[in-house]
Amino acid sequence: MDLSFTPEEVAFRQELRTFFTTAIPQSIRTKVLEGQHLTKEEIITAQRILNANGLAVPNWPVEWGGKDWSPVQVYIYQDEMQLNGVPSPLAFNTSMVGPVIAQFGTDAQKKRYLAEAANLDVWWCQGFSEPGAGSDLASLRTKAERVGDTWVINGQKTWTTLAQHADWIFVLCRTDPTAKKQEGISFILADMKTPGITRRPIQTIDGGHEVNEIFFDNVVVPAENLVGELHRGWDCAKFLLGNERTGIARVGTSKARLKRIRELAALEFEGGTPLIESEKFREKLAAVEIELKALEMTQLRIVADEKNHAKGKPNPASSILKLKGSTIQQATTELMMEIVGPYVMPFAESDEGDGRNETGYGPEYAAGTGPTYFNWRKISIYGGSNEIQRNIVAKAILGF
Amino acid sequence: MDFDFSEDQRLLKDSVDRLVADRYGFESRKGFAKQANGWSAEMWAQYAELGLLGLPFSEDHGGFGGGAIETGLVMEAFGRGLVLEPYLATVVLGGGIIRHGASAEQQEELVPQIVAGDLKLALAHVERHSRWNLNDVAVTAKADGSGYVINGEKSVVLHGDCADKLLVTARTGGAQRDAGGIGVFLVDASDAGVSRKGYPTQDGLRAAEVSFANARGVAIGDAGGALPVVSRVVDEAIAALCSEAVGGMGEMLAITVDYMKQRKQFGRAIGEFQVLQHRAVDMFAALEGAKSMAMLATMMATSDDAKARRQAISAAKVQIGKSGKHIGEEAVQLHGGIAMTMEYKVGHYFKRMTMIEQMFGSTDHHLAYVANSGGMF
Structure with a gap:
């Protein structure tokens, strides 16, 4: 050791x-x-x-x-x-559609899409979740029907992050309505400019416009836009979701935020004393630091152990990286709010292009604290909610 | 960076794991607890035979030159078996003081006796009002000829009732809470000036209240500057306890999950209920956090950077305290009534975890240390 x-x-x-x-x-x-x-x-x-x-x-x-x-x-x-x-x-390009095309795509697809995805010449967005298919993704209903040399897509996707910037979308579609849940799904690419695709922005509780609904109304795309085998899109989805397991803990992000919190807590005063000198605040900060240290060590253990696991078959313990990493990231947003105190209050709507809630009131670092606290509640919901992560551990590790 | 054991460490782990699995079943443990000192002399002899009592000592003195990793392996296995013998008291605490503080002559005399299983030690450092502060020492030591005369009282001395010799922190100078002026003195338990009241502890182990009335002692190391040695040894002991706790927590989780798969209510195994599965998963997450921090404590326990060592050890103790409490309470709750009984094993792990939380600084004590140490990142 x-x-x-x-x-x-x-x-x-x-x-x-x-x-x-x-x-x-x-x-x-x-x-x-x-x-x-x-x-x-x-x-x-x-x-x-x-x-x-x-x-x-x-x-x-x-x-x-x-x-x-x-x-x-x-x-x-x-x-x-x-x-x-x-x-x-951009995760949609580099850890989602890119690796899927590299793994399951044809040579022509690789040549056409990969280089421009890497350089963000083309911005991709993810068409997975639907109003009726969240944690239970496989119950999705958006369908694609084969008509001649084309796919005709009808349905609705939601929570489509940054679709306002996107040029293309990768869509999980039901291609065999008679098959069992996971078995009749295909992975299809669509140009966002295709007639029949419309977008409605969703405003989230932080005031931002990060996510959208995407509607497909007789959207016609070429047959060659299917990635991987017909009806085997679930394999692509599983591969994609299992791809980034260790980065998901975002230990480095939380480390940087805790350092920043320590700096900022020296700049805010209560009763004439900097917040960082409050025993209570320091103990709260230390408690998060200790949890993060434990997570970092757990991540290192998993990284060191990766040589013993086949590629694409991550150590099941990596499920707890998401579980702990998400709650620690959320804890840092609470500490930030506590630092700025009353200046968490000013609110400003943000436009779609930027989304920065600059109010101009209070210290510059205060503007993002409230919105980030509200926005980051998503971390324990997306990418397989923490309850889904617990289901995975219960089954894969504890054998329930 | 790697978390693998060396070949020798794997062999050690195998043999200790096997010993505990074969000889330290729950029923055997009940029998050991009823023996003279509340533990098994036969098992103690086994530990000596396997070399466990000599593990951390240098080979020059008949030891095996092991480090914190080897001690951790033994303690984790002992945690699984809820081992009763005075290993922590003799080898880790007493032995630690001897290793870090004693002269070459003293080591030559004492270590071979420990290694052979003929000398049991205890560290007497807690006092009625000191709680976890190692520098809060009211017991006095006065130079007298070649030795010292010790006076005062020590509290909750782990395995102090069966120790052959006591290592006593005492003040040769300075005020009650000064860092300077503290020495460690080796006192024969049979000295006329020593009186001991032994008692069982909540976890089935033993401790003693010890008073010194003109007891004769010999200084181990600097009679006025031993606090750094004590602090270092206590850090090593905390790291060892972290490993022991991980062993106990792992068993509690395994037993609980197994029980959830067997126990039927409402016509099905209670483990089929998602609400209970998720609680077991949270126990698992708490265990992984504890394992990670126990490894950090083990790897930092021998660091010469006292500040980094102290911070890592305190952080680990906080994690172990929280995880142990969480897993212990949940193990009892998920079992239901059966875990409330003395005849069932889980409650005994829970009791041991609860005592570990109170040893060498509670969760809050160590959290305050980390909070005041200037940031972990």
Whole structure:
């Protein structure tokens, strides 16, 4: 047992840190560290810098720009990005549709879609959830019917994140209504400009417009837009959802936020004393720090153990990374609110393009605290709610 | 970075695990508890034979040169078996003081006796009003010829009733809560100035109230500057207790999950109820957090960076305290009435976890330390 990294790993970390802190604009990194929304342009700028340096899609196959890193290297990459406020490459492109096409797509699909997804020349969004299919995703009803050389899609998707920026959407459609739940589903790509696709923004409780409803009304796409085998779209969905297990804990993000919380708590006063000198606040902060330390150690144990698990078959214990990682991230938003106190109150509507709730009242760091607290309640709901994660552990680990 | 054991560590783990599984069943334990000192002399001899009593001592003195990882392996197995013998008191606490504080001559004399199982030790440091503060020492030691004369009272001395020799923290100078002026003194338990009142503890182990009235002692190390040694040894003991607690928590979870699959109510196994499954999952998450922090404590226990070591150990103790309480209370609740009985095993793990939470600093005590230590990241 040894906690230290090899000299090569230490050098690797240093190299990434230097790159991230010099190549990615400070203004973008500060917004990320304070939990503010980025504009479309900021997200694209950051990803293109990463991609130009071969760092946007390290998880992809090498021939499509991947890195073939060890699990420890992947961990260091994610940790350093999160610690330094580097926006993660757009998940819909780099950890969802990209890996699915690389794994299940035809050569023509790989050539057509992968490079532009890596560079964010094309912005993808995810058409999975439906009004009647949330945690029970396989009960989805949006259907695609084969008509000549085309698919005709009808139905509705929801919670489609950042669809307002998207050029394309990947859609789980029911292609065999007679088959059992999981067995009649296919994974189909659609250009968002196709006639019949309409979008309705949903305003979330933080005041932002991050998510949307997408309606499909006789949307016609070419037959070649099917990815993988017909009726086997559930395989793609499972592959996609199982893809990013260790990054989901976002330990680096929470570490950076706790550091920032400690700094900011020295700037706010109560009774003439900085908040950081309140024993009660310090103990609350310490309790979260200890939970995060435990999570970081758990993540390292899982990373170190990854060599013993087949690719795509993660250590089942990684389910608790989501469980604990989500609640710790949420705890950091509560501490931030506590720091700004009354200045959590001013509210400002945000427009679709930006979503930044800048009110102009109180200290600059106060503006995002209330919205982030409300917005981050989503973390324990999306990507398989924490109750679903508990079901997974109950079945896969405890054998119920 | 790796979390694997070396070949030697795996062999050690196998043999200790097997010993506990074969010899320390719950019924056997009940028998051991009824023996003279509240534990088994036969098992103690077995530990000596297997080399467990010499594990952390240097090979020069007949030990095996093991570190915190080896101690952790033993303690985790002992946690599973709810082992009663004075291993923590003799090898980890007493032995720790000897290893870090004693002169070469003292070690040459004492260590071989520990290794052979012929010398049992206890660390007498808690006082009526000191609680967890190692520097709060009212017991006095006065130089007298080649040794010292000890006066005062020590509280809840773990396995203090059966120890052959006591290691006593006492003040040679300074005020009651000064860091300086504290020494550790080796006192023969049979000294005319020592009186002991032994008693069982909630978890089935033993402790004693010990008074010293002009008892004769020998200084171990610096008679006025031993606090860093005591602090270091207590940190090693906390790391060891973390491993023991992980062993106990793991068993509690396993027994509870198994029970949930067997126990039928309303015509089906209670483990089929999702509300109960999710509670078992939260126990699992608490166990994983405890395992992770016990590993951190083990790897940091031997660090020479006292500040980083203290912070990591305190953080681990907080995690163990919280996880132990959560898993213990839930194990009892999910079992229902049967876990309320002395004849069922789970309640005994719960009692041990509860006592561990109160040893060497409660959860709140260590949380306050971490809170005041300037941030973990």
